Amino acid sequence: MENQDVDRTLELLWRRVLGAPQGSRGPKQRVSVDDVIRAAVAVADEEGLPAFSMRKVTDRLGLKLMSIYTYVPGRAELIGLMIDEVAGEQPLPPHEGSLRQRLAGVARQMWDEFHRHPWLLQVENSRPWLGPNVSDRYEWQLAAIEGAGFTDLEMDQIVTLIANFVAGSARSSVDARRTARQSGISDAEWWEINAPVLERVMPVDQYPISGRVGQVAGQEYNAVGDPDRSFVFGLDRVLDGLEHHLRTRSAHA
Amino acid sequence: MENQDVDRTLELLWRRVLGAPQGSRGPKQRVSVDDVIRAAVAVADEEGLPAFSMRKVTDRLGLKLMSIYTYVPGRAELIGLMIDEVAGEQPLPPHEGSLRQRLAGVARQMWDEFHRHPWLLQVENSRPWLGPNVSDRYEWQLAAIEGAGFTDLEMDQIVTLIANFVAGSARSSVDARRTARQSGISDAEWWEINAPVLERVMPVDQYPISGRVGQVAGQEYNAVGDPDRSFVFGLDRVLDGLEHHLRTRSAHA
DNA sequence: TCCTAACTCCGTATGGCTTACGGAAATTGC
DNA sequence: GCAATTTCCGTAAGCCATACGGAGTTAGGA
Numbered sequence: 001m002e003n004q005d006v007d008r009t010l011e012l013l014w015r016r017v018l019g020a021p022q023g024s025r026g027p028k029q030r031v032s033v034d035d036v037i038r039a040a041v042a043v044a045d046e047e048g049l050p051a052f053s054m055r056k057v058t059d060r061l062g063l064k065l066m067s068i069y070t071y072v073p074g075r076a077e078l079i080g081l082m083i084d085e086v087a088g089e090q091p092l093p094p095h096e097g098s099l100r101q102r103l104a105g106v107a108r109q110m111w112d113e114f115h116r117h118p119w120l121l122q123v124e125n126s127r128p129w130l131g132p133n134v135s136d137r138y139e140w141q142l143a144a145i146e147g148a149g150f151t152d153l154e155m156d157q158i159v160t161l162i163a164n165f166v167a168g169s170a171r172s173s174v175d176a177r178r179t180a181r182q183s184g185i186s187d188a189e190w191w192e193i194n195a196p197v198l199e200r201v202m203p204v205d206q207y208p209i210s211g212r213v214g215q216v217a218g219q220e221y222n223a224v225g226d227p228d229r230s231f232v233f234g235l236d237r238v239l240d241g242l243e244h245h246l247r248t249r250s251a252h253a
Numbered sequence: 254m255e256n257q258d259v260d261r262t263l264e265l266l267w268r269r270v271l272g273a274p275q276g277s278r279g280p281k282q283r284v285s286v287d288d289v290i291r292a293a294v295a296v297a298d299e300e301g302l303p304a305f306s307m308r309k310v311t312d313r314l315g316l317k318l319m320s321i322y323t324y325v326p327g328r329a330e331l332i333g334l335m336i337d338e339v340a341g342e343q344p345l346p347p348h349e350g351s352l353r354q355r356l357a358g359v360a361r362q363m364w365d366e367f368h369r370h371p372w373l374l375q376v377e378n379s380r381p382w383l384g385p386n387v388s389d390r391y392e393w394q395l396a397a398i399e400g401a402g403f404t405d406l407e408m409d410q411i412v413t414l415i416a417n418f419v420a421g422s423a424r425s426s427v428d429a430r431r432t433a434r435q436s437g438i439s440d441a442e443w444w445e446i447n448a449p450v451l452e453r454v455m456p457v458d459q460y461p462i463s464g465r466v467g468q469v470a471g472q473e474y475n476a477v478g479d480p481d482r483s484f485v486f487g488l489d490r491v492l493d494g495l496e497h498h499l500r501t502r503s504a505h506a
Numbered sequence: 507t508c509c510t511a512a513c514t515c516c517g518t519a520t521g522g523c524t525t526a527c528g529g530a531a532a533t534t535g536c
Numbered sequence: 537g538c539a540a541t542t543t544c545c546g547t548a549a550g551c552c553a554t555a556c557g558g559a560g561t562t563a564g565g566a
């Protein structure tokens with residue numbers, strides 16, 4: 001990627017504040033960059049990132065394939081623009097309540113966004129594209145813990161911790177839903193197909209704990225796993241840990 | 254994916270215990286399934302999953318492209334076999350020490366594996382391929398917390414929590430390293446390129462907290478972020494949370 | 507008024523990818 | 537020695553991103 005593309009993409013990300021850097025000669029563009037980004041998000045929402053292609057975006061806009069390259073430098077840059085676009089969809093309400101409630105709100109916001117746009121979890125993160133909406137949200141996330149008693153460095157690490165946990169959990173959740181839909185077979189059916197081989201090959205006495213735990217979990221979940229419940233459980237533990245850290249920190253300070 | 258492929262792949266996963274289901278007629282295979290899997294892992298290690306292709310695997314084996322389909326049903330199934338292969342690389346030492354030390358060991362093992370084989374984080378998880386090494390490791394992970402006082406359901410949720418947190422953290426870490434290597438520019442250089450535009454576009458008074466936190470973090474990390482330190486910090490908080498949960502659980506029981 | 511620079515749109519081509527299909531050659535059981 | 541079986545692989549279809557250059561459109565300047 002050339003520096004020119006970095007600059008160009010930054011200009012596109014901040015196009016609302018920078019204004020159109022477009023020259024005045026030549027034909028007017030038939031659609032707008034916003035149209036391109038919105039169409040691209042729609043394609044990714046419907047088909048996922050592996051099936052996302054430049055052609056499908058232009059088809060939706062009534063343009064021919066190559067025209068898209070007059071709007072955005074390339075595929076990777078378009079995806080960067082899509083990320084910032086969807087980061088601006090949800091309002092960032094003022095924080096209220098206890099530290100725990102605020103942090104839970106931050107985590108829930110991430111969780112919801114990943115489920116609204118599952119392709120976010122399929123993006124190869126290179127260096128982040130710092131767009132306006134992504135930047136605003138980072139500020140909002142930090143505001144949730146501002147003044148709680150953490151150091152500046154800890155504040156960054158806490159947001160990172162929550163982001164990493166939520167991303168990992170959401171990935172499990174989203175993958176499970178996608179698999180169920182795409183494969184067309186339910187967890188129960190999948191088990192029916194696999195059970196004969198697995199029973200032959202995994203004797204119970206060799207897997208005493210996973211056999212017992214798997215049975216209990218399977219009955220409770222009615223499935224191989226329950227990503228939503230695991231998320232709630234995990235988040236509670238993470239928040240416990242952060243509250244505990246704050247208590248022991250305060251004691252020392 | 255056909256049921257036949259599911260069966261076929263399960264047979265391949267458990268090939269050591271099931272033996273070769275191969276008929277006796279016809280030419281002998283020039284290489285073995287293990288050769289194919291090892292070559293595939295080598296390609297993925299060196300080039301990552303997006304650049305991983307059937308052709309590169311066969312090139313490495315001295316076969317022509319289409320021959321690989323006599324060894325494995327397809328790309329997705331081969332990746333399932335690769336996952337189980339690398340899951341068996343590390344020994345599973347008996348657990349020792351406190352609960353906290355045991356859980357840290359489980360997390361560290363996941364973390365190391367993701368860094369040895371970063372492509373694991375790029376796999377689209379459909380339903381898991383239950384191979385022998387993956388199964389053994391799940392048993393080992395549960396053994397780390399067996400008898401600590403958690404319910405069976407909680408044991409599953411705890412392993413899931415750690416797996417999700419580690420996967421999310423490792424993804425940040427691995428992506429950062431890949432970006433630094435592939436783009437050829439360091440964090441400092443990247444900042445130098447972006448700073449002029451960002452300073453113009455992100456006035457300090459609009460981003461008071463992220464401006465302050467970003468400055469402190471940047472000085473401390475000498476980079477945009479420090480995934481390794483964030484992992485250690487986050488893991489400590491997660492373990493704090495789990496110990497806290499066990500204490501309050503015991504009080505109730 | 508008219509030329510020309512700048513810009514958009516897009517046709518073509520290159521070089522990648524997976525995998526369906528079918529043929530040639532090799533090997534073994536009968 | 538024949539027939540069934542299996543491996544290896546050539547070909548081709550149908551995807552993908554994007555480099556390059558040409559044709560047509562628009563506005564500014566002479």
